[in-house]
Amino acid sequence: MSARRVLIASADRLFADAVSSLVDGRPGWKAVGAVADGIAAVAEAARLRPDAVLMTTELRRLDAASAARQVRRRLPEATVVIVGGAGPSGGPVMPLGASAEDVFAALAAAPGAVAGGSADAGEGMSLLQKLTTRERRVLRMLAEGRSMKDIARHLDVSEHTIRTHMQNLYAKLGCHSRVDIVNFATRHGVVRLAGDEPSR
Template structure:
């Protein structure tokens, strides 16, 4: 059997020491490769544009939030718009929950504390590329405390959509949801899209946070 293709990761942080620490973590992980580094959001977009032209886009961008020139929230929105196949995982300090909410609204796939260990970094990257959700329990509790109420309540969801919401919050991909409910992957994807639209949410991670906030699942 051939070796699995490494997950390609672009690291974006304006602090060189933090960036080098993250890169060192990544280089120690199996099946993960550092595709590059950037010190600002605008530099990240330039790197991605060049990589796209060469058809060498990374799988995941690890994105800091507070940076000069272009912050992580703005950069996340641009990446999701211009390079929809690239996942964005936010690198956050514990006090940045307002910015994390904003990044999730712009399409970020998840978030990690900057002092996360290698196992957590690895789990978050793999969840992102599988279109699953990785929630750091400590950050999740703080995020859910500050989470703005959705436009509508859970009562607008069908029983099946609520079931799908719980499975999303458990970190399951559309394929896992389909297998669990014995439905097609396309139907699972449709259920996820419908529940996001009904709840006024823009990402699976936001949906998972809502499920935690409403007590449907416990943060891991």
């Protein structure tokens, strides 16, 4: 059976990277692309013809509900799932804290889906979604091996502020050290591969 192909649409690059990693790590599934806005989601869905499209509500240029309706008109056979808010009539809508298992179950609504998966992956995605945008950026830069001083300079804040973000990360992710944070980030696809654009 061929892999079930998923297009991801989210303005949150960290979330998109993490979901792509989870999809690619699940037998029978493949992430075929990630876009940051609704117009691109519609265009890429028409070009790539994925089996499923996962969107988050904070899409740029075209809201997720409108993008989902357009995708359905062009690809009626595709499953469209929106995470984090109200979706188009009749479409699966997942809460922001939904586990990976719940999201995969929604994506698998069409025939040919492959069941199975990891509880650890589901927990990791749920934890990532609870982080603020700034905490996610700090997490990524910590995972990239940057020092607190470098992160503070990059984000134009004090080192004290970065320490506060780190304490929040420890609490939210259940980590006890920087090594734990790096291991978490590596397991859940937070660390960028060589050639990816740097954190901003």
